[in-house]
Amino acid sequence: MKYAAKRIATLLVTMVVVSFLAFVAFDLISGDPAEMMLGTEATPEALAALREEMGLNRPLVVRYGDWLLGFVTGDLGMSYDYYQPVGELLAPKILVTLCLSLLSFVIITVISIPLGIWSAQRSGGLFGAVHTTGNQLFMAIPPFFTGMILSWVFGTILHWFTPGAFPGLTNVPVALKHLLFASVAIAIPRIAMTGRMLRSTIRSEQRKSYVRTAISRGNDRGAVLRRHVLKNALVPVVTFLAQTMAEIVAGGIVVEQVFGIPGLGRMLVVSIANRDYPVVQAIVVILAFWVVLAGTVADLVNARIDPRLQLGGDA
Amino acid sequence: MKKTSMNGYLAAGLILTGVLVLLIVAGYFWTPYDPNAMSVGPKFAKPSLQYLLGTDNFGRDIFSRVMKGAGTTFAIAVATVVIGAVFGTLLGALTGYFGGLADAVLMRLGDILTAFPSILLAMVIISIMGPGKTVNVVLALGLVFIPSFARVTRTAYAGLRDANYVKSARLMGASSARILWVHILPNIMQVLLPAITIGFNNAVLAEASMSYLGIGVTPPDASMGYMLSEAQGMFGAAPWYALGTGFFMVLLIFGVGLIGESLQRRDGEVD
Secondary structure, eight states, X not given: OHHHHHHHHHHXXXXXXXXXXXXXXXXXXXXXXXXXXXXXXXXXXXXXXXXXXXXXXXXXXXXXXXXXXXXXXXXXXXXXXXOXXXXXXXXXXXXXXXXXXXXXXXXXXXXXXXXXXXXXXOOSHHHHHHHHHHHHHHHTSOHHHHHHHHIIIIXXXXXXXXXXXXXXTTSHHHHHHXXXXXXXXHHHHHHHHHHHHHHHHHHHHHTSHHHHHHHHTTOOHHHHIIIIIHHXXXXXXXXXXXXXXXXXXXXXXXXXXXXXXXXXXXXXXXXXXHTOHHHHXXXXXXXXHHHHHHHHHHHHHHHHHOGGGXXXXXX | OHHHHHHHXXXXXXXXXXXXXXXXXXXXXXXXXXXXXXXXXXXXXXXXSSSTTOBOTTOOBHHHHXXXXXXXXXXXXXXXHHHHHHHHXXXXXXXXXXXXXXXXXXXXXXXXXXXXXXXXXXXXXXXXXXXXXXXXXXXXXXXXXXXXXXXXXXXXXXXXXXXXXXXXXXHTTOOHHHIIIIIIGGGGHHHHHHHHHHHHHHHHHHHHHHHHXXXXXXXXXXXXXXXXXXXXXXXXXOHHHHXXXXXXXXXXXXXXHHHHHHHHOOTTOOO
């Protein structure tokens, strides 16, 4: 429990630092929000009044505190472009992106772990060469290219779904099809990487003397694998899977565009092009929080798998 | 036997990458047709000996466009990796070798930066510097790639800080700069070279993604990402455009990946 509390404290500190960095960066670049809202033709008096009203004359740290408080309570400021609160604008999109990244994550985990375990049992010769080459090939396929092929084959030719016509999450079966193909596109290179990583950790674990001892004492090889090797080999893989969340988010930004899925990624691209900084800032912080959260969950899962980690040791 | 299979990846990777890079470099000087000229052939011509990858809706030769576009992507990726590797290694060498407060602070900062997916970070920087300029794409990606190189080299430098040969060089009065550059750097190639191949591939992907999204390289410069977004619109009429461009990129990443694979391995490692 103490370990979990420590991890969660670290998580909160990281979130504060991450959001502060984002806040400062956008504060530096966005220039004068008052001018952005009123346009360059505004009179100096009107600008000064709006600045005062928006609280832009206060020190940076105070404004950050204010912004963070707003962020936590769901008040993300106003979009320059849509004249709408950012929170309202993003709320439906957050859920879409969340579904997309969770689905990708599940696909990656469910396929790569059995694949890694299976391939670790075979080695050398033709299998090894084919495995390594295949891995490199799958890792080389960019998600948005797979996405284009999938949306052409299953959308345009087979008519399983209509690319670009995302119905919204309430229409579960149709939305699921969109998200499923998008997730597969994101997942393919990550499955290759995760499977390969698990395979190599299992194999280096299997070379250790405790495994030889266990087998020499007459234990079943499968049981040794399940009860001893996997437990140790999974820890780095769980960490790796959490890092994969960052890649899923990155892949999602592009793949949402390919399939026309209205999530945070598409919104981000549009907002960058329009220099709608409050929206960009909010999306960046939300996505970063999501990644940091995944890392913390991974640490907590690892502490369950390997209790030694709770004592502060390195596995 | 093991040795030959390892060299197999290196050979395959070098040959594949070599052929593609040759095409790319040739593309800087010569392409079969003008890559941007319209109506050099019929519209939507299928791939043939005359038009190796067919033509698009304007009758432009796709093979010429791929050569040219891959050139842009390649140049950006190389520049990115150079920026990332040079500054990252410098940072990693100094922090890893000297340690201390700066080391602790920079590494914590690096940890925190990993919360931002690299393409997200690059997009933030692009939005700061203004989208649509090639120089900004290079700078943004280069900056984003510095921490990962710094992390890898920092670990390597920290590990060798107290190696016997480093100690003896220090005793002989070698300057710190000389120790970092002449004594340690050649010994960390084992980790630096694979990091460079991985960085190159990530840079190709990141550039292509950003240009695909319209916030990277913009016309008239063709880049693979921009071409793919163009090709997606005519996937039905000219699938060879998307497939030709996409597979060229896949093969490039695959080839460099194979080289990286062989560099990462220690002698005698079995598949």
